[in-house]
Amino acid sequence: MIINVTKSFLPPIEEYQEIIKGIWENTWLTNNGPLVRELENKLKDYLNVENLLFVGNGTIAIQIALKALELSGEIITTPFSYCATTTSILWENLQPKFVDIEPNTYNINANLIEAAITEKTSGILATHVYGRPCDVEKIEKIAQKYNLKVIYDGAHGFGATYKGKSVLSFGDITTCSFHATKVFHTIEGGSIICNNEDLLKKLAFYRSFGHKNDDYYMMGINGKNSEFHAAMGLCNLPKVADIINNRRIISEKYDSLLNWSKLSRPSNNIEGFTYNYAYYPVILESEEKLLQVTAALKEQEIIPRRYFYPSLNQLPYLDFYNPCPVSENIALRALSLPLYYDLALTDVERITQIINSNL
Numbered sequence: 001m002i003i004n005v006t007k008s009f010l011p012p013i014e015e016y017q018e019i020i021k022g023i024w025e026n027t028w029l030t031n032n033g034p035l036v037r038e039l040e041n042k043l044k045d046y047l048n049v050e051n052l053l054f055v056g057n058g059t060i061a062i063q064i065a066l067k068a069l070e071l072s073g074e075i076i077t078t079p080f081s082y083c084a085t086t087t088s089i090l091w092e093n094l095q096p097k098f099v100d101i102e103p104n105t106y107n108i109n110a111n112l113i114e115a116a117i118t119e120k121t122s123g124i125l126a127t128h129v130y131g132r133p134c135d136v137e138k139i140e141k142i143a144q145k146y147n148l149k150v151i152y153d154g155a156h157g158f159g160a161t162y163k164g165k166s167v168l169s170f171g172d173i174t175t176c177s178f179h180a181t182k183v184f185h186t187i188e189g190g191s192i193i194c195n196n197e198d199l200l201k202k203l204a205f206y207r208s209f210g211h212k213n214d215d216y217y218m219m220g221i222n223g224k225n226s227e228f229h230a231a232m233g234l235c236n237l238p239k240v241a242d243i244i245n246n247r248r249i250i251s252e253k254y255d256s257l258l259n260w261s262k263l264s265r266p267s268n269n270i271e272g273f274t275y276n277y278a279y280y281p282v283i284l285e286s287e288e289k290l291l292q293v294t295a296a297l298k299e300q301e302i303i304p305r306r307y308f309y310p311s312l313n314q315l316p317y318l319d320f321y322n323p324c325p326v327s328e329n330i331a332l333r334a335l336s337l338p339l340y341y342d343l344a345l346t347d348v349e350r351i352t353q354i355i356n357s358n359l
């Protein structure tokens, strides 16, 4: 059996069937249906946030966020994230400006942000990498001083908390992904969380072609999601606590078995933070070691993932280069190990033995 870096959770099929039965009764498949609204309400309760929209995916969430905040010119962003963080900026015809990351959390280094601000800067788009919160206090101060909007790509943050609040509750807008590979998923899907009602209304118009009843009230796009996706979310949400708990046990097994004299990892030493065990990244001594370990694992049908690689300031389609030495270095050496709700602890032992003997 192949062991992949992740495996999507699936609820018992009967539970899914029970929820989608209603769709056959009301023939309401999409367009803000009852299951979408039920999921939105349950997510607001679970995350303890005021405003949340369920959308088609985590990428359209970022794009709608950039639009709704009317950003222009340059966006300060992180080079250590999934490509969607950067491509969303480019797709909206904005200019990404990469600021290097902190060596401990791999989140954007808030101390370097001010030096990157120009008169063209309108916003900051940063990722809570592997679920660990950015320095939200420092970023908030900078944003206020320079009148910038803040968007967090919270694709990894579902279920993680910081100072008693969801990691997804900071900034002007936080987006999340509910893709099949994430801790909580709706097959494809995502959310937009924001801090005020007016912004919420605007985001909702953007999500649905800018329609106000039958009027073309404003220009929008299609960011909606369906009743079938919402139904998967409704099945999975009550299971998230157990899923995270299993991931914690598996992660602690890795913690106890890996040879830390030859490996490093992002720090969990962030005051007030509780982790969601979204990923299990390790940093090898060199890219050469990373390739050697990957090959040894692959021989046993174990498939880790270079996540994130490359550093986004080195994406091949960029026509400029902002040096980010810390991110470039971490991206060469970062490997995410298999982690999912029912990964056997005996497999974790096997995986760590292969890794340790190749360090």
Ligand SMILES: *Cc1c(COP(=O)(O)O)cnc(C)c1O
Pocket: 057, 058, 059, 060, 081, 082, 084, 085, 127, 153, 155, 156, 176, 177, 178, 179, 189, 190
């Ligand atoms: C998964 C992910 C996305 C994209 O989300 P989709 O739902 O797949 O569009 C964006 N940013 C980060 C950091 C991600 O991990």
